[in-house]
Amino acid sequence: METQTPTLSSVAVRTLPTREHRVRRAARWTAVGPYVLGVAGILAALIAWELFSAFGPVSQHHLPPPTVVIPTFLTNFTFTQFWLTIGQTMWAWFLGLTIATLGGLAVGLLIGSSSFLRAATHTTVEFLRPIPAVGLIPLAALLFGPRIGAELLIVVYGCFWIVMIQVMYGITDIDKVANDTVRTLRMTWLQRVRHLVLPTLLPYLMTGIRLAATVALILAISSELIVGTPGIGRAVAQAQLNDNPSAMIALILTSGLLGILVNLIFRFIERKVLFWHSSVRSEVAA
Numbered sequence: 215m216e217t218q219t220p221t222l223s224s225v226a227v228r229t230l231p232t233r234e235h236r237v238r239r240a241a242r243w244t245a246v247g248p249y250v251l252g253v254a255g256i257l258a259a260l261i262a263w264e265l266f267s268a269f270g271p272v273s274q275h276h277l278p279p280p281t282v283v284i285p286t287f288l289t290n291f292t293f294t295q296f297w298l299t300i301g302q303t304m305w306a307w308f309l310g311l312t313i314a315t316l317g318g319l320a321v322g323l324l325i326g327s328s329s330f331l332r333a334a335t336h337t338t339v340e341f342l343r344p345i346p347a348v349g350l351i352p353l354a355a356l357l358f359g360p361r362i363g364a365e366l367l368i369v370v371y372g373c374f375w376i377v378m379i380q381v382m383y384g385i386t387d388i389d390k391v392a393n394d395t396v397r398t399l400r401m402t403w404l405q406r407v408r409h410l411v412l413p414t415l416l417p418y419l420m421t422g423i424r425l426a427a428t429v430a431l432i433l434a435i436s437s438e439l440i441v442g443t444p445g446i447g448r449a450v451a452q453a454q455l456n457d458n459p460s461a462m463i464a465l466i467l468t469s470g471l472l473g474i475l476v477n478l479i480f481r482f483i484e485r486k487v488l489f490w491h492s493s494v495r496s497e498v499a500a
Contacts, residue, residue, distance in 0.1 A: 278460045287464040300472070303434055303445035306362055307476075310369025311430040315423055318374045322381025332382070343379070347372030347433050351440050360442040368437045373426035380422030384415035417488055424480040431476055435469050446472075 260280045266272070267279035290296040325331045325339075347368050354364035388410060396406050438447025446469050453462035 276459055278463065282460050283463045283467070286460045287467050290464060290468065299444070299446055299449050300468070302443075303431075303438065303447070304472075306365045306369065306438075306443070306445065307427075307430050307434045309362075310366050310434065311373060311423075311427055313366065314370045314373035314426060314430070315377050317370070318377025318422070318426075319381055319419065321374075322378040323385065325378075326382035326385030332386075339375075339379075343375045348436055348440075351437060354437065355441045362443055364441045365434055365437045365443045365445075369430045369433045372433045373430050376426040376429060377419070377422040380418040380425075381415065384418030385411070387418070388414045420484045420487055424477070424484055427476050427480050428473060431469075431473055 264279045264281065267274055267277050270277070325335055350368055350371055351364075354367040358364035358367065392410055396410050401409070434445065435447040435450075437443060438445035439451050440447075442448050442451070446465055450462055450465045450469075453459075453465060
């Protein structure tokens with residue numbers, strides 16, 4: 215009786231579904247894996263927080279567990295004053311970011327377009343840029359008191375340099391060969407801006423605005439916390455003075471959630487604006 219040996223084609227047919235299954239499973243994990251890991255990380259952090267609050271060296275009154283803080287965090291969304299507080303912070307954030315972006319764009323274009331101005335202002339820029347914006351809080355409090363002007367001074371100063379430096383980098387990164395080609399073709403100023411300056415500058419500008427947006431929120435809440443301008447920061451300080459740690463931590467979690475939302479929104483805008491850029495195309499392909 216002859217024994218039939220499997221041929222190469224039959225082996226390939228039997229192994230093909232297994233390979234397809236592995237590919238599909240890898241694709242599914244690539245799609246949902248980051249979300250699963252993110253949720254798992256949040257749950258692990260909440261469990262660690264709960265255990266530390268129950269058995270750690272800190273009193274539960276000063277560090278309430280998440281089972282106490284999260285209900286307070288969710289209840290805040292039903293209060294009108296809570297939304298007004300968020301609106302005050304986000305209004306100062308928006309004004310400060312807008313002023314810093316327009317100012318940084320104008321000054322960056324002016325200085326970056328001139329080698330003479332870059333050399334003349336290099337020392338001044340390098341001296342002023344490292345000064346932390348929070349160091350201006352006492353000056354802002356003296357000039358404006360607990361009003362939005364103090365908050366804007368701090369936000370604009372901290373974000374202006376981020377945008378300006380990115381714009382200067384973008385201007386100096388313009389390809390010299392492309393610049394000579396534009397001059398040879400005798401393009402108008404508007405054509406030069408559209409076809410040469412803007413495509414080179416835009417990725418730097420969008421990165422600067424995205425970074426400045428997060429920094430602006432941090433500075434806005436910090437100035438509210440110290441100076442006392444209306445917003446989330448002042449609400450956190452009031453909760454501390456009223457000896458209400460659960461409300462204080464709930465507001466801190468709210469500020470963190472706002473930071474995540476701001477970053478996600480600006481990353482979405484950046485991908486839409488720079489859909490033609492190689493970095494965005496490679497990110498989408500990955």
